[in-house]
Amino acid sequence: MLAESLEALAAAGGAAVVQAATTDAWTEVRARVARWFGRGDGERERVQLERLDRTAAELVAAGGTEQEQNLQAQVWRSRFEDLLEGLDDTERNDAAAGLRALLDDTAAARAVSAGTGGVAAGRDVSVKAEGGSIAAAVLHGGAHIGPPPVPDPSQG
Known part of the structure; x- marks a missing residue:
């Protein structure tokens, strides 16, 4: 049987897959x-x-109903729990740390979205013009503007 904290981690994993x-x-x-x-x-x-592809297809086919979301979240929770239960203590700790990092990273990715024709990024974006062309971007929120990095000649 898993510790309560690992059960909660598995539940968060299942919810993240569905979301x-x-x-x-x-x-x-x-x-x-x-x-x-x-x-x-x-x-x-x-x-x-x-399995993940089937989950996504089933959610789409069900029209994203709450019932289907709950079912799929439980299925994935069980899968996460099963894997964690089958590991020794060291492997379980490593896997739990990896799952926490995955959840942290994917939470940030899920928080970023764009409308039709838009581009969304949870990390760096570079917009660059070359050869006499133009480049443009529309920003909503903050941005950091600075000089371009100076190439390091030793990096060839």
Whole structure:
């Protein structure tokens, strides 16, 4: 049986999968979750990618109903719990730390969104003009503007 804190972590993982499944963040969240479950095994990762794709398809087919969201969140909670239960203490601690980092990172990714024709980024964006062309971007919120970095000649 898992400690209460790990059960809560697994529940948060299940909720994160469902919350991201129909958003622009899905591609990133899907890949990160599959990698976490795969734990370095490409075949396990592939199986999880297929499961994640089925989850997203089922959520879309159900029209995102609360009932389907709850069902899928519980399915993924159980999957997270099962993996954590099957690990020894050291592996479990490492996996829990990895899941916490995944949840922190994907929460930031899910918080970023753009409307039709827009681009959203939770990290750096570069807009650059070359060869006499122009470049433009519209910013909503803050921005940091500074001189371009000076190339390091030793980095060739």
